Amino acid sequence: MIELIKFELKKIFSNKLIYIAAIGIALFVLSYPVSRYSGIKSVFDGREEVQELAEKYISDEYTADDIKDIRQNAIDKVNNKEKLNKDEEFLIYYSGSFIKVNKDIQKDRLTEIENKLGKLKNDNEESAFEYDSLIKEKEMLSNLKRQESLYLGDWNMVFDFNVAATMKLIFLVLGLASIFSGEYASRVSYLNLSTKEGKTKLNTAKIISALIYGTVVFIFVTLIYHIGGFALGLPNGDKSASYIFSSIYNMSINEYYIGTLALSYLGTIAFSILIVLLSVFTKNILISFGLPLAIYFLPDMLKLPGSIMNFIYKINFTQLLKGKNIFGEYITFDLFGDILVYPYLIIVVAIIALFVMLIIYNKFSKKQTIA
Numbered sequence: 001m002i003e004l005i006k007f008e009l010k011k012i013f014s015n016k017l018i019y020i021a022a023i024g025i026a027l028f029v030l031s032y033p034v035s036r037y038s039g040i041k042s043v044f045d046g047r048e049e050v051q052e053l054a055e056k057y058i059s060d061e062y063t064a065d066d067i068k069d070i071r072q073n074a075i076d077k078v079n080n081k082e083k084l085n086k087d088e089e090f091l092i093y094y095s096g097s098f099i100k101v102n103k104d105i106q107k108d109r110l111t112e113i114e115n116k117l118g119k120l121k122n123d124n125e126e127s128a129f130e131y132d133s134l135i136k137e138k139e140m141l142s143n144l145k146r147q148e149s150l151y152l153g154d155w156n157m158v159f160d161f162n163v164a165a166t167m168k169l170i171f172l173v174l175g176l177a178s179i180f181s182g183e184y185a186s187r188v189s190y191l192n193l194s195t196k197e198g199k200t201k202l203n204t205a206k207i208i209s210a211l212i213y214g215t216v217v218f219i220f221v222t223l224i225y226h227i228g229g230f231a232l233g234l235p236n237g238d239k240s241a242s243y244i245f246s247s248i249y250n251m252s253i254n255e256y257y258i259g260t261l262a263l264s265y266l267g268t269i270a271f272s273i274l275i276v277l278l279s280v281f282t283k284n285i286l287i288s289f290g291l292p293l294a295i296y297f298l299p300d301m302l303k304l305p306g307s308i309m310n311f312i313y314k315i316n317f318t319q320l321l322k323g324k325n326i327f328g329e330y331i332t333f334d335l336f337g338d339i340l341v342y343p344y345l346i347i348v349v350a351i352i353a354l355f356v357m358l359i360i361y362n363k364f365s366k367k368q369t370i371a
Helices: 002-013 016-043 047-057 064-079 086-093 105-122 129-142 161-176 178-186 188-194 200-227 253-282 285-301 307-315 317-322 342-367
Strands: 332-335 338-341
Touching: 002 161, 002 178, 002 200, 016 086, 016 161, 016 200, 047 086, 064 086, 105 129, 129 332, 129 338, 161 178, 161 200, 161 253, 161 285, 161 317, 178 200, 178 253, 178 285, 200 253, 200 342, 253 285, 253 317, 253 342, 285 317, 307 317, 307 342, 317 342, 332 342, 338 342
Parallel strands: none
Antiparallel strands: 332 338
């Protein structure tokens, strides 16, 4: 079995397009922090001065309107080709490195929830799902610390999971779409199925190889994105994630990041198995390439109204692969009268889907013929 796995991995990694994509993606991702770091060194006295400027503007000395006015004046100077001072350079090019909280967002939301609960009580709808969902949201919000202004460094860049997800998909399609369909096209599958090691052992080796490859892809993309945060660093990871994403889950930024990575890894594994399964069924390389891309992009393009369509959109593998928004918004579902928050639901659905796909794969592989 080990030799078969090595053989399948060798076939996957012999695809030159994978290395071309790896070089291109690495250059694309890393060019931004490199140029950003060069810009910091040419204008400021290192990233320490950038942090000092950020802390200056998140202090009570400046309001959001003050910052907006200074930034607009700086933009006007750029348009007029006038030279900028350090403060203006900072507010134009590095304003994403801090967050300025101007009002108590949690308090406003709690007030809004109380008003909705009061209305539902007056309408005698305390048994409604919406009422229970609001009660849970109120409880979660009450456990959070009050939002404060904060220096973020390059956390926003590291959390760009949407682009990272697309890159993972490109690698997965390049490496796995032809794992079966390529052999059908070259009629190698007929030889494989006629050998003593055919069918079960070979197909098991393929799925294990796909999982290993998916893991390598996940690690590679994660690492180059993490390196991308070196320009300003990743400070204040112990602070609440609500600072960045208005998340009501009681998590630090570090915990939010690790949790999102875990979900994204689960999505990577799910997509790996799905692509292999599609390759088995389609027996056509072009279709094997096209279907995963369609599954990834179509949900965002076809956001249709209605609770069922919204449910399907929220639980598909694309959202799992992106990961970021799963903890970023409060969404609940009615599961036989019980409240289930979005992260728990998508994890359960993904695990069930993984087992179902593996069962289908196992049954279908046993029925393959060389005719």
